[in-house]
């Protein structure tokens with residue numbers, strides 16, 4: 001019996017490979033970011049990054065639209081921008097079709113900033129700027145406007161997330177979108193005072209073993225960040241960025257600046273923050289989680 005060759009399956013289209021791809025999205029950008037190969041195929045190595053960024057974009061776009069509708073302009077600062085995947089994709093999907101709005105990437109590594117600047121110029125993304133500076137220095141950087149509406153920090157290393165929060169508080173940002181990286185500072189202080197803490201409270205068992213010190217330190221850091229934000233007048237939602245299979249660092253903190261202080265929520269959070277720091281033997285970290293007590297009204 002003659003063997004029939006089954007017809008070769010057609011290569012999957014780009015839309016099939018990447019269902020999140022939107023109409024009008026720049027294929028040139030995805031190639032420049034090495035998300036697509038020169039042949040237009042999805043690069044499996046950057047697929048995970050893309051999934052994270054797309055997932056984050058779903059949360060950020062409505063916030064940008066909300067600020068834009070309220071005040072006719074919107075500025076976003078992305079801290080620890082790295083190669084600026086997030087900034088570029090947001091610009092392509094949201095800002096490109098508008099005549100206003102600005103994206104600023106803050107990144108310490110000058111070579112990454114130079115590359116991002118060159119790419120923005122090549123693609124004609126005129127309202128994108130990049131600063132080769134630290135998040136701390138960005139606070140007083142003359143190249144940054146006094147008003148920043150949306151602050152993002154995706155896996156900004158160690159305490160850079162804390163600096164991004166301090167930046168957002170100082171700029172009275174309407175929204176902060178944070179995916180923290182591991183933070184070593186709190187775990188370090190827990191470790192330093194471990195013997196004393198164990199003699200004082202059985203709860204110190206939570207961080208007695210070195211692995212637990214690191215994990216508990218990481219978790220409590222995010223708890224303290226949330227209290228800091230709430231005490232500074234933000235409502236906070238904590239959720240997952242993507243499934244655990246994609247990344248161990250997938251906690252997403254969404255903070256929205258509230259127009260008023262409902263039922264003394266700020267003061268309650270401030271007290272809780274102090275109590276938690278005291279209970280855990282971390283009062284020396286009070287300044288790390290400094291609360292913004294300025295009650296400037298929200299105009300966006």
Ligand SMILES: C[S@@+](CC[C@H](N)C(=O)[O-])C[C@H]1O[C@@H](n2cnc3c(N)ncnc32)[C@H](O)[C@@H]1O
Nearest residue numbers: 080081082107108109134135154155156157160
């Ligand atoms: C893990 S990468 C994440 C990059 C990007 N946000 C992403 O998700 O693809 C962290 C980046 O933060 C930068 N960084 C670390 N500390 C920083 C600081 N204090 N100020 C600005 N950038 C910082 C690093 O150079 C690095 O590029």
